[in-house]
Structures are given as structure tokens and as C-alpha cells.
Amino acid sequence: MENRDFKYVLQDVSKVYIGAKFTYQEMMEEEAVPFKLKAILSHYILKEVAGDTTPENHIFFIRDTDISCLVYRQLKAKFKLDFPVRTPRGTWQYKSGYHTIDEILEKEDWRAKRDEIIVEEMVVTKMHIMMMSL
Numbered sequence: 001m002e003n004r005d006f007k008y009v010l011q012d013v014s015k016v017y018i019g020a021k022f023t024y025q026e027m028m029e030e031e032a033v034p035f036k037l038k039a040i041l042s043h044y045i046l047k048e049v050a051g052d053t054t055p056e057n058h059i060f061f062i063r064d065t066d067i068s069c070l071v072y073r074q075l076k077a078k079f080k081l082d083f084p085v086r087t088p089r090g091t092w093q094y095k096s097g098y099h100t101i102d103e104i105l106e107k108e109d110w111r112a113k114r115d116e117i118i119v120e121e122m123v124v125t126k127m128h129i130m131m132m133s134l
Contacts, residue, residue: 006056006120009033014126018055020079020119025051036129043134044071055079056119059104060111072101074132075124079104082118098123 006021009032016034018027024041027033028051045068049058059079062069079101082094104110110117 011126016124016126016129018122018124020056020121021054023052023054024049034126034129036132037124039134040071040075040129040132044068055122059101059119060114062101062105064105069101069105071132075128077101078123080120080123081110082120084116094118096120 006019007026008017008019009022009027009030010017011032011034016037018033022030024046027041028038028046048066048068058068059072062072077100078098080096080098081104082096084092085095087093
């Protein structure tokens with residue numbers, strides 16, 4: 001049985017939420033992913049990274065000069081990250097937050113702790129998908 005945790009596509013009126021465990025190739029094959037977003041992935045991101053790469057892995061290795069970084073900026077993509085935090089009682093909890101690619105790029109310590117950080121989802125607005133030209 002396939003593990004589908006963090007492999008989902010949800011849409012509301014203005015946004016598309018994609019689970020970060022999807023590979024880019026799986027996104028291309030998923031019919032719930034909007035066609036224009038698939039075209040953007042195919043035209044820009046898949047020319048730079050392998051299809052079996054996940055956004056979860058990609059964002060911690062992306063460079064400021066990469067085309068995929070520029071695409072994520074243009075799409076105003078946000079990534080939901082969960083950080084382990086020690087409570088005053090000494091137990092561990094996760095603190096969640098949405099962050100842009102620029103916020104991720106400027107935090108070198110996040111790259112060092114990438115194995116501890118859980119990337120849950122990528123969120124893009126439909127308006128920015130439609131505004132992006134190919």
C-alpha cells in the first residue's frame with residue numbers, strides 16, 4: 001500500500017495546496033493539479049531538476065540564481081514548514097508556519113537542519129499561476 005501522507009492536491013477559490021511529498025513527475029500526472037501549473041513545471045522547473053525530486057527536497061538546495069527560484073518568486077509560492085521546538089517541560093513540539101522561497105534562502109541554519117524540518121505543503125495562488133507567462 002502506498003503512503004499518501006503529504007501527497008494531496010486541494011483547491012479553494014483562490015489557492016492551490018499541494019502536498020510536499022509529491023515528486024514533480026507525480027504532480028504532472030495528477031489530474032487535480034491545474035493545467036497551467038503543470039505547464040509551468042514542465043517549461044521551467046523540470047528543465048532544472050529531475051522528475052523524481054520533491055519540493056520538500058528541492059527548496060533546501062535551491063540557489064538564488066536558479067530558474068526554479070525565480071519561478072517560485074513569480075508564483076508567490078509559500079511552503080508550510082514545521083520546526084521542532086523544545087517546550088519548557090523538555091518535550092518536543094512542532095511549530096508551523098508558511099514561508100516564501102526568499103525566507104528559506106536567507107536562513108542558512110534551516111538548510112543545516114533540513115532533516116529535522118518537515119515540509120508539509122506548497123501553496124500558490126491561482127491568480128499568480130494565471131499571470132505567469134510561458
